[in-house]
Amino acid sequence: MPTSVPDLLRVVAAKHPETTAVTGDGREITYGELSARSDRVADVLARLPAGSRVGYVDRNATEYFELLFGAAKAGVVLVPLNFRLSRAELRWILADAEVSLVVAGAEHLDDLAGLAVPVIGVGPSYETWLEGGTALDPRREAAGDELLVLMYSSGTTGRPKGVHITAAGLAAAVELFGACFDVGPDSVSLVPIPYFHIAGAGWALITLARGGTLVQTREPTPFSMLDQLVGHRVTHTAMVPAVIQIMCELPAAKDADFSALRQIVYGASPISEPLLERAVALFGAEFFQSYGLTETIGVTTLLGPDQHRPDNPVAGRLRSAGKAVPGIEVAVADLVTGEFAETGVVGEVVTRGPSVTTGYWRNPEATEAAFLPGGWLRTGDAGSMDADGYLYLHDRLKDMIVSGGENVYPAEVESVLAGHPSVLECAVIGVPSDRWGETPLAVVVRRPGAPEATSQEVIAWLRERLAHFKCPTAVEFAAELPRNASGKILKRELRKPWWEGGTRQVG
Template structure:
């Protein structure tokens, strides 16, 4: 069994006490040792308390991956406050709604987000001179007001199927359990400053549980975190080689592009030990090329924001090209130690037999306690016994391997970002030439899938694909916007009037046996 979870702030406290001069963060942004990170997070905690924040109060963060994120995360944890990391690519109206819903008491932002829309009276501290002055006026004292148990430590917003994001409660015990459970699955070697210590590259944004979780696992082990602020395949390749990275997480699309870079052919990847990927399965041909290039062990992971990390893992033994179990690479793996996964029959709500497609449900110590100030959504998400409905359709074989098939909630995963059609449909509905619309995910070689808007034009009104795409880009984060528009006379519906999105998707996905990341 994995080790017992450690209080979140203790992840930094312990690593800093063991090796204060070891490098905690390097790569893009400001480098920091464990001692520096501990001392500056102490100052953040003191500054938050001096600003009047009480345990449980929320602190917003808007920026790309930066060292300040960890200062704020651990500082808030030490002060008993709750960090609310926002997707920096959100449109202003989206940011405004989340910050208001979370009722943040203070926001720390990168320079490019200095005009972040906040409620009147909410202080905004911009990283740079203002942030440094804020820290300089605080004492390097750890108040040790840590949250515990089911008390919140992070509030992560996940786009909602009803058109508004939902705040996912990340508790102190849930986050610590996620770090302990997932971290136990990897060989992270010695601690920072020791021979064989882990050097982990994190290209995933920290506002994603995958990025934040992978970073915390590295810090818990006292490893060195190689930070990626604006990751591209070329920049990631440079970081891998320059810092002799031992562990990293990537999506298959990035692995594919990186493997095709001319600079990768003669690169030295001898330090690289393990690669975690997710969002979509990896093809056998790409796996063979990637193994030959990187020479590392591959893991596939599946999880949700609501599971506060990884639920299932497909290990290196199942990635062997000569695996006797045909099709095993299409599996998302088996439940990690401490987590339970089951399939619920879609018609009877009873456990499904092996091989039968149903809803994936999960249970474990790192599953969220619910949605922020949303008892109705919380009640709908949980079954008796603490089982969480994922909204994903899947099946399980006799050996306990999970296979994902489709998305019950219609969520689109584009380049690792979650896109909910209801948000896009709501934006399109405001255009005067749109009578009705349905947004679906269609295959994309680069992004896995991208949003397609199926539009019924309003009689007497004219519009073009270019006009509608520009309309959505003015109102939504660009990654949520459709990449194409298909005009139709009517949307297919069932007798009760519900749009049959499965019918809209079918022509695009014929021949694909997996329609979910």
């Protein structure tokens, strides 16, 4: 297995230059073409100082891989941004990362107008920029703990943090996680998850590293995914349970030919037994549940096909997040002492391994707080382990909400919501959602004497200032917020009525 990200492409392109690397939405490209075009990107980017940052703002597109491999070959850091972010959010991240240039889709050019660095639009401008380079690999690639990708993840302080994705870490993640699946040269993988997510980019790289064909989708809908699954004879795909449920409800899916489909990996929330039975009957494929973070490059635990059998003799195993991926260590730490907790005792889930981040971009305080002695990364999730090493998640210590696969940090939403003229104080929590696993809900104490804004007006106000997926889907008004003796808001008390009776307190 190649030990560097550029080698993932070099090896396959040398063996199978005419094989289709990426198809589906957008431009189709072979491995040979992808290698040559990424060389041109690398030649242009190598004129920047090593370690410079380059931003990417667009939906899934072939240009993403040209930039990823090109930046890797040139020793330059790619900064993929969530295209759903607001203008202000995009600009803040680009400024924090101190990017030297940005490649962006046409729909984002207005939001980036006036930046102090060049903005290259995907299309004719990008092709002209590409012509400035030669198809000569500069081989100035990052290695070891040098940065390769900077992925921004919303933080508990209200500002996003740049997560270090190192050269060695990403290569290790592709090898360790990829070895758990039967992806090979005959594989056709559909990746509906955006590439700015480590889950989307990682699954795509697993496919490309093994010479398979990646089916790209820019605006996934249940109908478009159905067409691609059938039309491209897809063998592997990644989905969230919310999408699996929608697919199971599509009348057209009942008669669709999924005979090529072999494996489905899902994450963000567990799958219910009734939905699993429907999904197995519909797709006839093996199911895997994965658990991980941007900080672990998506690799932590995996629940395999045996545990997804409806006749699985181990009761409740489907509610677990699986066992540690080979090569990765997972444990539960006591919330007070930091020592390893005993079997069945709830504590903080911690992990370490070659794919774990080295820290946060120019944020030594956050980096120090993220690790326990011995290099154990604190996930912020409360969990327990059974005697067989299966991990069970119980709650989120950091209050993060995962809605339809998107991470939403309440502190970020609250910091904006607090600026509404009718809001005295507020708290944002995750509540159950049949469609999204969980969804944000805001609890608001009205400001005395201010106009009484409605729930719909508050949400509309937020949607002008935040990415829509971060905004609450409902607002409840309260006379006061529950607090402990030191004045801290008790979000567990706010969540309790919504989650009471459930076996898991997160989506």
